[in-house]
Amino acid sequence: MTSESSIRVVLVDDHFQMHRIVQTILGATEDIKLVGQAANGQEGLNLCEQYQPDIVLMDVVMPVMGGIQATQVLHERYPDIKVLVLSSFQDHESVYAMLRNGAVGYLTKGTLAEDLAETIRATCQGKMVFSSDVGAQLVSPPQPSKDYHLTDRELEVLVHLAEGLSNQQTALKLSISTSTLKYHMNNIYEKLGVQTRSEALVLAAKNNMI
Amino acid sequence: MTSESSIRVVLVDDHFQMHRIVQTILGATEDIKLVGQAANGQEGLNLCEQYQPDIVLMDVVMPVMGGIQATQVLHERYPDIKVLVLSSFQDHESVYAMLRNGAVGYLTKGTLAEDLAETIRATCQGKMVFSSDVGAQLVSPPQPSKDYHLTDRELEVLVHLAEGLSNQQTALKLSISTSTLKYHMNNIYEKLGVQTRSEALVLAAKNNMI
DNA sequence: TCGATACCTGTCCAAATGGACAGGTATTTT
DNA sequence: AAAATACCTGTCCATTTGGACAGGTATCGA
Structure with missing residues (x-):
């Protein structure tokens, strides 16, 4: 100045x-x-x-x-x-x-x-x-959080898996069988347009879903 | 007004x-x-x-x-x-x-x-x-956040796994064996203070490392 | 030269994951 | 009543993963 x-x-x-x-x-x-x-x-x-x-x-x-x-x-x-x-x-x-x-x-x-x-x-x-x-x-930039319209249950599954729980541990926590858990996972993959658990978790993390 | x-x-x-x-x-x-x-x-x-x-x-x-x-x-x-x-x-x-x-x-x-x-x-x-x-x-939004001082190689591994590649595919891409890849993964887990691949990827994603 | 570090490789085996079925119930919408 | 959803469960089996070893090389700084 x-x-x-x-x-x-x-x-x-x-x-x-x-x-x-x-x-x-x-x-x-x-x-x-x-x-x-x-x-x-x-x-x-x-x-x-x-x-x-x-x-x-x-x-x-x-x-x-x-x-x-x-x-x-x-x-x-x-x-x-x-x-x-x-x-x-x-x-x-x-x-x-x-x-x-x-x-x-x-x-x-x-x-x-x-x-x-x-x-x-x-x-x-x-x-x-x-x-x-x-x-x-x-x-606008930090709000790309697209809506993949996951159900509540699917979100719960995702959150627990993100914490590092295994399928079994997660299933136990949600009081469902591992079969059901895998069913949810497949739906999540479908909705997020990914093929693997890793991709799903990374995508979810980047979109602040978990 | x-x-x-x-x-x-x-x-x-x-x-x-x-x-x-x-x-x-x-x-x-x-x-x-x-x-x-x-x-x-x-x-x-x-x-x-x-x-x-x-x-x-x-x-x-x-x-x-x-x-x-x-x-x-x-x-x-x-x-x-x-x-x-x-x-x-x-x-x-x-x-x-x-x-x-x-x-x-x-x-x-x-x-x-x-x-x-x-x-x-x-x-x-x-x-x-x-x-x-x-x-x-x-x-600043794209700040690399905390430094877990991962090595370049470890970062490469993480990036590829985040893309949904399997250990084998990643190893192939980096021209290393799956043994080496697992070695890197264990080091990554250690440095990030996590126990699972899922946790590592979520943490990395949230910290904009990948 | 010694130690630390990053990097690389292998084997063996247990556990976890995921695909491909094949079913079921409850609720809501059309 | 039929269709669509969300949710739940199981079996069988291949693939993937990760843990626990047990080695190797190259580089850099003390």
Whole structure:
């Protein structure tokens, strides 16, 4: 953070239109100054070296050097500079690629007008900010828990086997015969689309069924 | 959104201290009003029904009804009310549980003072806001978890067995004998602290080793 | 050079698993 | 009443597994 009085921002985007919009928005604020504008990642890096901004508004897809690579280099070289992504894309890959490389926020361009200044201030205070459409990407990955509509009994069987119990021990615990247990197992294999006990258990574990 | 002029907030937290802090912070703002305060999820739901706030500041761990369940019900019943989590916890499970149930932001209590008002405003505008320590959880999901210091070979064995291959098939694939494979398996059992193949695979799956 | 580690191999045998049958009951839906 | 589900049980037999040995080599660091 170079300045106490105002937040210094560099914009890196290859669309003329974006430059206009951001200029307009930030021109109306007292505490945020647009100190540099670049049209690709390479230029952006140069500007950052020159101006040492607090915040970089970074596009993802750009000629010469894209936002993903630029963010990576920037984050390595100047860990204090915060990268806020402005992108038309909101796919899972882009979002996570940028976040992994050090971005601390991600806005889709459509939501830009909603209040870029607020977002920049929040980002400056160490918050991570996402537009709601991007947020959907953040929440979705750990919920691939498909429903294989196993019955309660089948779930019970699976849980006990996952604990390392043998067929006999499990059967005993559920008060059924090993024949019945094998019957349940076969149904489980069928429903999960697997052929072996190992596959069934791994799949169940990965889907948080056990 | 019931009001144009000011943002209406309900706080749901079982710690007296938090009520004091939030009162102080929001008491100093013109555009944000703390219209209700509850000590648990159940009370929180009642207050929301009564006041229809724009934002709910929600703790996670509370008596009677926790934040996870309360958020779920709230989101179902009043989809327009935005839940912003205030929690001491920042573990992956808590964060994702809340987000899945409809929360649109997550702040750790330690970062609260940094500017709750800004965050509330950004949230109101449809942004998702996270404190930086929580953000780490969002980016990290594919963490290899604990290190059981399995050797490369042992990992290979596990991966193939997880795919449902038999000992023989796996041995063939790795160009070793089944004897060697069993040797590896025993070492794996030892290192993972388990007794059976099933346990080993489940543990490995849950720890993203395979 | 010694010890530790990872890796590899074998044999013998008991136990566990799974496939292929061939039955049964209770409940719910059509 | 027939069909569909979920659930239960058995037998017979091949395959798989894992335990308990008892060996081997190559590499690396003390």
